[in-house]
Amino acid sequence: MKKSIAAVGLDVGGTNLKCALIDIKGKILSVRCKQTQAACGRRRVLHNIKTLIRELLEVSGRTPQSVLGIGVGTPGYILNGRVQGSPNMPGWAGAPIERELRRKFGTPCFAANDVTLAALGEFKFGAGKGLNNVVCYAIGTGIGGGLVLNGELYEGTRGMAGELGHVTVEPGGRKCSCGRRGCLEAYASATGMTAITRELLKKSNNRHSAIYRTVKGDLEQITPKIIYGCAKAGDRLANRINGMVCKYLAVAAGGVINSLSPDMVILGGGVMAAGKIILDKVRKFLPAYTLREPRENCRLAAAKLGEHAGVIGCGALVFRKLGPRRAIPR
């Protein structure tokens, strides 16, 4: 039986590796996960990646030659197929990911930043389908970003574009994990918003908040899920926190809209499980931080591919690099 055209997508996370077989329409045909074991160093991570890809091919009944190629999304700055630097996965820097996988499997391999590829996934198969200029925020533990401009992946000089979480939204403001002050990430990431919530709940006059009752006073248990659950139930403190998060998201996205005038700004990542309550509030704040014309020509939307944006984007990278004419299974 002739196999359909497909590529292997591999998303490298700090905790887990996720590998999927993606067809040319962005559909996941099969998927498999494994621990990254980042702390064991890059040789172990590369070994785990190779094992996982081999396993995926086996369960899918494929040979490496019957897929178009392998796309890899990884944290850090990627240049010429090599991880140049990786602030959040220290042992990983220097990994010659493209070369290693090309040698091992004898099939084309392409690597890029993980959030940049999630943006490509949303652009090609998700919320940004059919558009030309799309900017994505991935709002999770930290905040990452990815850009597709003039219909092409925009990686910037030396693969470092898209650090949208470290754009200053409040000069001299809260301390960020990067050591600077007033970054978007310090306010609107899971880490930022839970830290702010804990500080507010340490003041006794906020103890009547539903957040405090939900975690039974154990402030370490606070998560964005709890904050947004309470916000939707009408809790005042939780809504105040959402207001702060969304104000700074609007300052940051507003800067992007004024500078780049994209067709769409996509908000994704774990925190966006809260959905509409964030989107609506950011939309309400945007007019204060953007000129009318670029704002009216830009949609603000939630990501559509959810947790799969990464691997789907990895597949999209392969289809894009090899082009439609070469997209024929061997």
Place this chain on the structure above:
Amino acid sequence: MKKSIAAVGLDVGGTNLKCALIDIKGKILSVRCKQTQAACGRRRVLHNIKTLIRELLEVSGRTPQSVLGIGVGTPGYILNGRVQGSPNMPGWAGAPIERELRRKFGTPCFAANDVTLAALGEFKFGAGKGLNNVVCYAIGTGIGGGLVLNGELYEGTRGMAGELGHVTVEPGGRKCSCGRRGCLEAYASATGMTAITRELLKKSNNRHSAIYRTVKGDLEQITPKIIYGCAKAGDRLANRINGMVCKYLAVAAGGVINSLSPDMVILGGGVMAAGKIILDKVRKFLPAYTLREPRENCRLAAAKLGEHAGVIGCGALVFRKLGPRRAIPR
């Protein structure tokens, strides 16, 4: 005698039209100016443009057929050769600039935003020569911006990219001419910094400043030139104002560097006549607002083409649109 390859560049300003014959190396062969008469409406402006181009061709001993084409840089948002909107030149919106000049002169015509084209000029023939990703600030009465990304003019959706002056640098801050608060333009433009200086000099304890003595107490006479003259002479208030201007330039440029990781950020426009005193201070502030990696891979530089960046960029647009193979004079 065979004429050298050249294009006509036309820079539309709110006050003056500037027209130049540009050779393929970005050199100005001849130049001619005329009042825009923007207040008389777009038919009059179009008439003045046509007259000026005809005059330039005459003094240069050229026919319209012996130039490669006409490039036009104009304020506002340009889409499909038409001025879609022009916040700073109201009567100008709707002008079908490309069509009108193509009809009149029978030669190719291309139009784009004036600051975007100044960026293209610096990218092709000025400070950004040989680079791939360049972002320009034009700091004058207001603040405009232009972007060249992946080696191409980046105009965004519907030609609206580059509103770098209206990026929020201080949420809830000073009122801007656009009606919003905390825009870069409200602090770092000529208008912004002179307004702030006037406010500071209204307080009697600042009256010992050299700025106050220079304008003999007539605060309406304050210009960036006077402020920077005093700053260079060591005046404390003037240096405090420069510190504020450069801090906000660093917040804004820092956001651009984190988001786009360009090879170079270019500061141009009238205010940059002050030169090094601004560049040095912005460089000093940048580490507080950017991640190390994209910052270390990005140079901050002053524009090189000065007031000619606009017309030279108009010429560059023609060379770019028609490509090297078609760059043969007829």
